[in-house]
Amino acid sequence: xxxxxxxxxxxxxxxxxxxxxxxxxxxxxxxxxxxxxxxxxxxxxxxxxxxxxxxxxxxxxxxxxxxxxxxxxxxxxxxxxxxxxxxxxxxxxxxxxxxxxxxxxxxxxxxxxxxxxxxxxxxxxx
Numbered sequence: 001x002x003x004x005x006x007x008x009x010x011x012x013x014x015x016x017x018x019x020x021x022x023x024x025x026x027x028x029x030x031x032x033x034x035x036x037x038x039x040x041x042x043x044x045x046x047x048x049x050x051x052x053x054x055x056x057x058x059x060x061x062x063x064x065x066x067x068x069x070x071x072x073x074x075x076x077x078x079x080x081x082x083x084x085x086x087x088x089x090x091x092x093x094x095x096x097x098x099x100x101x102x103x104x105x106x107x108x109x110x111x112x113x114x115x116x117x118x119x120x121x122x123x124x125x126x
Contacts, residue, residue: 003027061086062112062119066099066126083112086123090116 007023016022067080077095081104084091092115094107108122 056120057117058088059085059090059116059119061121061123062116063123064104064108064112065124067093068099081107083108085116 003024006027007020010019010023063084063086065082065084067082069078070080072078073095075095076097079096079099081094081096081099082091083094092112094111096103096107113119
């Protein structure tokens with residue numbers, strides 16, 4: 001994105017004292033301007049393509065995320081693992097005491113999978 005598009009975008013979204021100067025400095029120092037117009041760093045290195053997924057069933061793609069930290073419950077749970085079936089948007093949440101691999105596997109195998117089925121894809125941002 002060049003100076004004009006960036007300036008227009010910032011103008012629509014925000015305002016602060018000296019914003020035009022800040023935007024000009026940001027655009028001049030950006031990796032695309034430094035490397036030249038031919039290099040599209042934001043396309044080639046920073047953004048990655050997602051694989052094309054064949055979503056053949058209701059629970060073929062299961063998305064998982066963690067909410068943390070929350071207030072500790074009477075049972076000592078401080079975190080929540082949230083599973084969502086991408087196709088149906090069915091959501092289930094599980095309160096857990098800690099966020100680590102063993103806890104994640106236990107909740108996935110003992111909680112999310114028995115209620116539905118083994119997903120073909122499991123998507124997480126972690």
